Amino acid sequence: MGRIVCCGLGPGDPDLISVRADREIRAAKHVAYFRKKGHPGQARTIVEGMLATDVSEYPMEYPLTTEMPFDDPEYARVLAAFYDQWAERLARLAREADVVVLCEGDPYFYGSFMHLHARLQNRAAIEVIAGIPGMVGCWNAVGQPIALGDDVTTVLMGTLPEEELERRARSSDALVIMKTGRNLDKIRRALEAAGRLDAAWLVERGTMRGERVARLANAEASDCPYFAIVLVHGRGRPAERAE
CATH class of the missing domain: 3.40.1010.10 (Tetrapyrrole methylase, N-terminal domain)
Known part of the structure; x- marks a missing residue:
């Protein structure tokens, strides 16, 4: 066998x-x-x-x-x-x-x-x-740590309802949002409403030929490919000291 x-x-x-x-x-x-x-x-x-x-x-x-x-x-x-x-x-x-x-x-x-x-x-x-995982290649492409200390990292799907994307963006530190593509405008609106848009990046084809890294606030949504991820870096919450 x-x-x-x-x-x-x-x-x-x-x-x-x-x-x-x-x-x-x-x-x-x-x-x-x-x-x-x-x-x-x-x-x-x-x-x-x-x-x-x-x-x-x-x-x-x-x-x-x-x-x-x-x-x-x-x-x-x-x-x-x-x-x-x-x-x-x-x-x-x-x-x-x-x-x-x-x-x-x-x-x-x-x-x-x-x-x-x-x-x-x-x-x-x-x-x-x-x-x-693809998201690891993407946050390395940005060149910044995705999370520090006690930051909470949340992985979301761009197919989620806009209200849920906004709610989770408010309650998490670092965010990885997959399945962007045609959902990009919805993701942008949710992050803006949550006050996280300025910290968001769009990485297309991370580590591949044609890689593109841009601030989400400035990115065009019309041609966003399937292999694209939105990243929101953590707030740098300091780790608690062990007693």
Whole structure:
């Protein structure tokens, strides 16, 4: 029996892939990765030039992107069927040989592989190799510490309602807001209402080619890409001394 090895690829720069993941990727005979239809996929782009010449590739193309609302029951049904089919296919492949699955960032941190991970339990031997989360690459791109002392760091999704984004921005010190894209105007309004806009940064394609770092207050929302994160640095709350 082979293994299914999910390799975390880090934030985008191939130099930030771990030594262990690099070794598995270069030795792989079967490689699977997620992508949108008509696109090479960010995970596949990161490993360009690393794969063996005789590797078999399995692009897992999402059946839906934005053509159906997230809260539509049909959206959940179609995606569930997609993950079911690929879990079955990967489990069959792993009966004969190792299969490497590529995952941007860290697989256990909002990684799409987790939908397969749940379906593959007791069907295949699974290994997950940690990767540097994308947000870490982004706050390094800004060049400032995201949190100091007793700062509380909160990770939010830009898809949340504006009122909740504002409430959490008021109650947290450091903020990481993912899934920006078309939600950027809403995020900006929420941070402005919470009095945090002046401390906010927009990082697009952090550590990748085309990286752009800008103050959120000055950033244009019209062309914000999927790989973009909003960061609000902590207030520098001093750590309490141990008694």
